[in-house]
Amino acid sequence: MRSIKLASLPTIKRLPSYLHVIENVQKEGHQFISGTVIAEELDLEPIQVRKDLAITGIVGRPRIGFPVEELIDAIYRFLHWDHQHRAIVVGAGSLATALMGYPEFTRRGLSIVAGFDVDQSKIGSVINGKPVYAIDEIDARLPTLAASIAVLTVPSSSAQDVAERVIAAGITAIWNFTNVKLKVPDGIIVQKEDLSSGYAVLSVKIRTVNGE
Amino acid sequence: MRSIKLASLPTIKRLPSYLHVIENVQKEGHQFISGTVIAEELDLEPIQVRKDLAITGIVGRPRIGFPVEELIDAIYRFLHWDHQHRAIVVGAGSLATALMGYPEFTRRGLSIVAGFDVDQSKIGSVINGKPVYAIDEIDARLPTLAASIAVLTVPSSSAQDVAERVIAAGITAIWNFTNVKLKVPDGIIVQKEDLSSGYAVLSVKIRTVNGE
16 A cells, blocks of 8 residues: 655645635635635644645645635545545444534535444434444445445444454445554555544643643 | 644644553553554554653653553643543534543543533433533523533534634633634634544545555
């Protein structure tokens, strides 16, 4: 697997927030946006914004700024959001429900097409219009669902087991919301999400303000 | 407000994952852990781990490693997780339900003590043992709840309004799960969470592997 340069990860993570700002400006009918405006809107340094946006291949023009439509297209291409990504979510609890109902994902090319669970009370139900199947059916269901991504929202204790099952069924990318560091074969993509990271930053900000 | 050096934000975000690894090692009865072991477990460079952990003031000893108990305490202190943080969540939907039921937060000092909503069908209900009140009651309820943090999981269209209401009621820190860049008075802390950031990284990894 070619790996992404670590240095560009923070840039990649900022691009969605740039996209928000730029799309809002487009809605207002503007054809150009300056790096300084984006920077002000997001509390970033203008030089940071220009460096980040350079990764998309679009360069701003002096005194005019970035062409809005081209920049939006370039961000979509860079983030691979001009492709459809079909995903299943395993562990059909409240977090899965939230993710399945997150309108932004659909606009960004991510379709969560079904849920899977072990809980009989959830199997057969429909969440935000998407069916919930028994995890035992994953091998039979996955070819029809044509999903390559599994969003993991199971309890930590079953995370590794579930990861192995979905990989065996043909999943090649896992978006891991559990706090388990998954062991996966080469070539399988894992992106770990940690809600505690944001809480850590919030908490340190509170400590800093309180002067403790 | 003293601001946190931007350079240390990635370090702060990584500390929770270090804590996981170190606590697991402690459960197994070890008294020391090497930076190399932490690095291997988390796919990081050992030098990165040592630099990150230095922020806590604990230094590893050559050939022995870091003292596990001291390091855990130091991370808790650094992250301000040795303090209790009381929070309310505004917008009592599925994401709020997920956050209210996230066992890790409680262990890390974060108590979500109540929910608020405008939806009559939710007001008066109980989510994971916590009451849901009408947003109109926030001024009356907040002193008793003694919460200083508001977790915002409302629709984007009402995010700014809700932020202003909770700040007027006495909230001083906002964990913002909406995609709106909030405008808040000086001294109010905002930490924005963006689920699209993780999806962006996942999506770029998929593009990179597929060689597109």
